[in-house]
Amino acid sequence: MALVGRDVFMAIYLAQKKREEELSDKNEETRKANHDFVRLYSDPLKVAVTNLKYRLHEILVENKGKYLLVGAPNIPFLEYKRISTLYRISCVLGWIRAIRRERSYLDPEQASNSIEMKTIKQLEAALADGTHVELRRLNELSKLWHVPEIDPKIKERIAYLIDSELGGYLAKKNVLSSSDLPDVDQIDLANLCADVIDNEAKIRINRPLVITTAKTAAVFLGIKEAYIYRDWQAAIGDLMLTRDEGGVRHFSVHGFGTFEDMFLEARKSKRSNTARWFDRLETLIHDLEPESESGLIDFSQNSADMGNHQPCAG
Numbered sequence: 001m002a003l004v005g006r007d008v009f010m011a012i013y014l015a016q017k018k019r020e021e022e023l024s025d026k027n028e029e030t031r032k033a034n035h036d037f038v039r040l041y042s043d044p045l046k047v048a049v050t051n052l053k054y055r056l057h058e059i060l061v062e063n064k065g066k067y068l069l070v071g072a073p074n075i076p077f078l079e080y081k082r083i084s085t086l087y088r089i090s091c092v093l094g095w096i097r098a099i100r101r102e103r104s105y106l107d108p109e110q111a112s113n114s115i116e117m118k119t120i121k122q123l124e125a126a127l128a129d130g131t132h133v134e135l136r137r138l139n140e141l142s143k144l145w146h147v148p149e150i151d152p153k154i155k156e157r158i159a160y161l162i163d164s165e166l167g168g169y170l171a172k173k174n175v176l177s178s179s180d181l182p183d184v185d186q187i188d189l190a191n192l193c194a195d196v197i198d199n200e201a202k203i204r205i206n207r208p209l210v211i212t213t214a215k216t217a218a219v220f221l222g223i224k225e226a227y228i229y230r231d232w233q234a235a236i237g238d239l240m241l242t243r244d245e246g247g248v249r250h251f252s253v254h255g256f257g258t259f260e261d262m263f264l265e266a267r268k269s270k271r272s273n274t275a276r277w278f279d280r281l282e283t284l285i286h287d288l289e290p291e292s293e294s295g296l297i298d299f300s301q302n303s304a305d306m307g308n309h310q311p312c313a314g
Contacts, residue, residue, distance in 0.1 A: 040249050041099035048095050048253075049123070052088040059085070059288065068288045070179050086281055087259045090240050093228075094253035096120050097237025102250055127228045134159035138197075140220035144213050145205045147197060158200045162193050166221055176279075176286040178218040189221065190214040228284060236277050 059065030067078035068085070099120065138159040141147070150158065166178065169189050175181060178189060190213070194205045210217070228236070240259070244252040254262070266275035 041095060041102060044253070045092070045095035045099060045120075048088070048091040052092050055085055055088050065288060068285050070177065070287045082285075083260055083263055084256070085285055086263065086278070087256050089284065090236055090259060090281065091253055092123070093233050093237040094240030095237075096123065097234055098241055098249070098251040098253065100234075100237075101241075124230055124233060127233060128230045133223055134163045137220055137223055138162060140223075141193060141197070141217060144216060144220065145194065145197075145209055147201070147205060148203065150201050154200055158197055161196045161200065162221075165189075165192050165196060176283050178221040179287050181218065183215070186218040187211055187214040190217040193217070193221070222287060228281065232277070232280055236281055239274065239277055 059068065065085075066072055067081045072078055072082075099117075103117075135155065138155060141162075142150070166189070169185075169192065170176065170178065173181060173185060178186065181189065187210075190210050191207070194207070194210045198204055239262075240253050241251050242254055244250060262274060263278055266272060266278045269275055
């Protein structure tokens, strides 16, 4: 009986040990598969981010982004640079969207805790979070129009109302920036913003001063605010994705040629869904003044963790 008991015990022990080894091997295989999946997307994402960083450095640091300004000459090279800048932003959004969609095949907790995903969240936040610019606009207008100190809570409300007034006015006039408005409309918009400050702060701004400084006010109102909301990032990213049939990845990102075709076609069909997303994307860089675009600088700085691949110049 003792021998039988020992044999049964050993059989159970060996079976448990084998099961533990099989589970360990399976967990190791799962970890390796997760790592390989992430690498499949993180490598091209690093390249895309690095290429965009190179372009942002050219625009924001070297001040060579005149092709983004209103009134830039309409010549082929500058048109290429403008479309290429939009492509580099879209390419990053595309690979981010691809890796997020690929996560549905991975262990969610493990994928979320990866260095790549943490960095991706920082990149998304840098493009989406621009609410501080509302207050910056108001501060600049207050200095310009000699507005006395305003209670901080009232100030936040005024900044929000001016932003709403600005967005509605630009939409009504069908322009992307206050700098695109003719002089008479810039004066009209400046008066509307001054009305908001007067009504909320219970003061009276000098109207002749508002009129004579309307063009400068338009520059301050042109400071970028909401860059690309997170849902917009996802939608633009989806626009960039293509199924990688037969490949190791499930998704890939359109090349520049396909992107340019889509962009030029959207220009012809302004009411198309694609045109809507390209318009929202183009607003990010339209009439971009390097010294005022702190959000894009934040994006460039936050992208440093994505690697040090050699950028693609040009």
